[in-house]
Amino acid sequence: MHSAVEFLREIKKNERVCVVLHNDGDGICSGAIILLLLEEKGLNAEPMIIGRLTNLDMLEEYDKVIMVDVSPDELENNTEKVLIIDHHKRKRRPACIFVNPAFEQDKVPSASALCYKLYSLAGGKRNIKWLGLLGAYSDRMLSASLPLLSMNDSEMNTFLPAGQLDPALTGVTLAFLAGYLKQDMGYAVLDLVLESAKREDPMYLWLEKDRKAKEIYQTIELANKEARSKIINSKLFVDESKRFVYLDLGSAEYKIKRIVVDYIRLKYPDYVVSVSMDVNEVTTFSNRSPDRDLSVVIPKAIEGFPASRHGGHVRAYGCSVQKVDKKRFVRSLLNAL
Numbered sequence: 001m002h003s004a005v006e007f008l009r010e011i012k013k014n015e016r017v018c019v020v021l022h023n024d025g026d027g028i029c030s031g032a033i034i035l036l037l038l039e040e041k042g043l044n045a046e047p048m049i050i051g052r053l054t055n056l057d058m059l060e061e062y063d064k065v066i067m068v069d070v071s072p073d074e075l076e077n078n079t080e081k082v083l084i085i086d087h088h089k090r091k092r093r094p095a096c097i098f099v100n101p102a103f104e105q106d107k108v109p110s111a112s113a114l115c116y117k118l119y120s121l122a123g124g125k126r127n128i129k130w131l132g133l134l135g136a137y138s139d140r141m142l143s144a145s146l147p148l149l150s151m152n153d154s155e156m157n158t159f160l161p162a163g164q165l166d167p168a169l170t171g172v173t174l175a176f177l178a179g180y181l182k183q184d185m186g187y188a189v190l191d192l193v194l195e196s197a198k199r200e201d202p203m204y205l206w207l208e209k210d211r212k213a214k215e216i217y218q219t220i221e222l223a224n225k226e227a228r229s230k231i232i233n234s235k236l237f238v239d240e241s242k243r244f245v246y247l248d249l250g251s252a253e254y255k256i257k258r259i260v261v262d263y264i265r266l267k268y269p270d271y272v273v274s275v276s277m278d279v280n281e282v283t284t285f286s287n288r289s290p291d292r293d294l295s296v297v298i299p300k301a302i303e304g305f306p307a308s309r310h311g312g313h314v315r316a317y318g319c320s321v322q323k324v325d326k327k328r329f330v331r332s333l334l335n336a337l
């Protein structure tokens, strides 16, 4: 953490800085926290929202790059200009300055909680704990994240009545989903989050009535509609002995895997739940499990599949295979289980 604070302290005013952030709720909160910190220090930075970090060409363009909630599998070049704050499992420790508890422990805090900790250590002035909290809620990592947010009793009671976020704040987290459902929506959500934070008003994001927010909530409505009709019209594959449930969405207008996988978990809380969606010639899977270590199961199941990818957390893990291999991969997953 201390070298990360140093890294931020050494950024100069004339340097071109990029904040690369993951395209989900945790990523947007994390990115917003770092962008706010830089702004408070009189530094300019450009956000870049991405799903996966495969192409590192952007490192050439910038003097400093801060990656939050996302990082490459390995980083060997340009290491002096990169700071990584992440909590995803990676094959190797990057050669740059980084914060990533996934190298030491299985149960990790959200990237937003790590960013908030960094924000406070680096002298950030605004009250934006709620941003750290929303990211943690969005990534389902509250318990490991709370210690980093050092909330006092009144904050705990405000943000976590009966162990749950206030339903209104839950409404706010929906907006993050929009950035995920539709790629180009992420920047609109990030703008609103930054505006809310500058106003020190978590509810601004939820209540804002301008065109951007309308589009965000419209996106969620349409995606939910699509998710509901897909669930109604598709047949669930259930394997009782392996405690495995699978739904093939085929192709869809919005990236609704994440919504659908969470709906199905309501009915099958003790099962491994897997939902797939086709995008052109590739099939991507969202996988969830309450008790199996998916960061072990999925890599094992996917081994040897051509042009496959995988990554994520112990209980929530994504992967993709070529569309022609879809059925074969589901069988392989069953075997691995």
Ligand SMILES: [Mn+2]
Binding pocket: 022, 026, 027, 069, 087, 110, 111, 139
């Ligand atoms: Mn995350």
